[in-house]
């Protein structure tokens with residue numbers, strides 16, 4: 001397919017009012033990626049070498065989401081504005097100047113179909129390469145309400161009829177239009193320019209391309225795909241449905257690549273989650289964006305992990321929260337009720353229980369006692385705590401940053417450490433203990449007497 005050029009026109013100018021949201025519909029997320037991001041990715045995976053996104057008037061948020069920031073590497077899609085919402089055919093023509101450049105294949109896609117897969121697009125492009133002029137993505141459903149019906153005669157597709165324009169008989173058809181259409185580039189503009197608006201909604205329907213092409217004796221084909229490819233999200237219930245299917249796919253994909261999910265239905269991925277083989281993920285784990293896990297790690301139950309790198313053999317949780325910029329290196333451990341942020345836990349280091357480690361480096365092989373907190377924030381600025389290799393931090397210590405604890409140092413339990421600790425030193429940062437012989441007994445007796453007096 002690589003020898004054929006391909007333009008993907010992605011329509012995203014619809015109002016999406018049923019989302020009842022201040023956010024444009026196509027920016028609602030599935031797998032923590034805006035729906036339009038999934039559509040763009042599928043187009044590129046199917047070999048598109050140009051993308052045109054059609055947005056509505058004032059949809060600057062959509063523009064900002066799809067355009068790469070200045071200086072970033074990669075290709076930004078071209079953005080076109082459909083100034084009036086006059087239908088999908090009209091919206092496609094907003095990208096006229098891109099279509100005019102002349103591609104072999106033109107794919108017209110909808111920005112609210114996040115489950116569309118590259119292989120469905122590939123099958124459509126394959127049909128174009130095989131000589132078809134127009135290819136429609138068809139799917140079968142027992143609940144066709146709302147979809148355009150594929151009308152055929154003797155194996156040829158003759159038209160797509162929108163629900164509102166169907167006869168009673170046509171409405172019974174269960175083979176439906178999944179939305180995406182592939183058009184041979186050499187005919188695309190001519191076909192699109194012939195679309196009229198003589199229908200129940202008075203809109204310029206993209207779907208009329210089928211009847212127009214048939215009338216011109218061009219070859220029109222349908223490629224049948226599964227329902228998910230066609231699933232268009234119009235409200236939040238459908239958004240949740242799309243999310244559920246997407247998570248299912250991702251769980252399966254990761255299990256088939258060698259990851260053990262003990263209870264897959266309780267593990268939630270992001271679009272970019274990467275997990276190496278032989279990693280074990282226990283129940284109830286959420287992966288936010290930006291997580292990379294190497295081979296043979298263990299993620300115990302009830303962890304929330306985002307923007308984190310976890311190296312081979314590391315152990316996380318249960319009940320750990322890894323936030324932005326966390327790096328847990330080979331065989332290191334971040335255990336129960338620990339939170340990390342911008343923290344590098346070097347190989348073999350252990351943060352086993354009840355700690356907050358933020359803006360910090362924990363050197364290799366160091367052990368951080370239960371309840372240790374890095375005091376990284378002074379109310380205005382964040383400061384770094386650097387702990388060298390082989391350090392022992394006693395339990396319930398507060399490490400007040402900026403702070404350096406040298407390699408091999410030892411911090412006594414319960415310390416508030418405000419000054420740097422040199423290599424190999426022992427630091428006490430706590431009040432000296434005072435012990436009074438016999439005073440415990442006296443105190444108890446005095447309290448008991450006072451209580452009796454009150455009650456008598």
Ligand code: UD1
Pocket residue numbers: 011012013014015054082084085086087088089090091110111112146147148149160162176177178179204205206207230232
């Ligand atoms: C469309 C198809 C229908 C198909 C269904 C699949 C048409 C006429 N109908 O109907 O056959 O079964 O999708 O989900 O194409 N849009 C614009 N500008 C417009 C109108 C729409 O950009 O003026 C965009 C929307 O943002 C959306 C897409 O086009 O991404 C589809 O529009 P929508 O109104 O959802 O069409 P459906 O009625 O669902």
Ligand code: MG
Pocket residue numbers: 232234
């Ligand atoms: Mg729709």
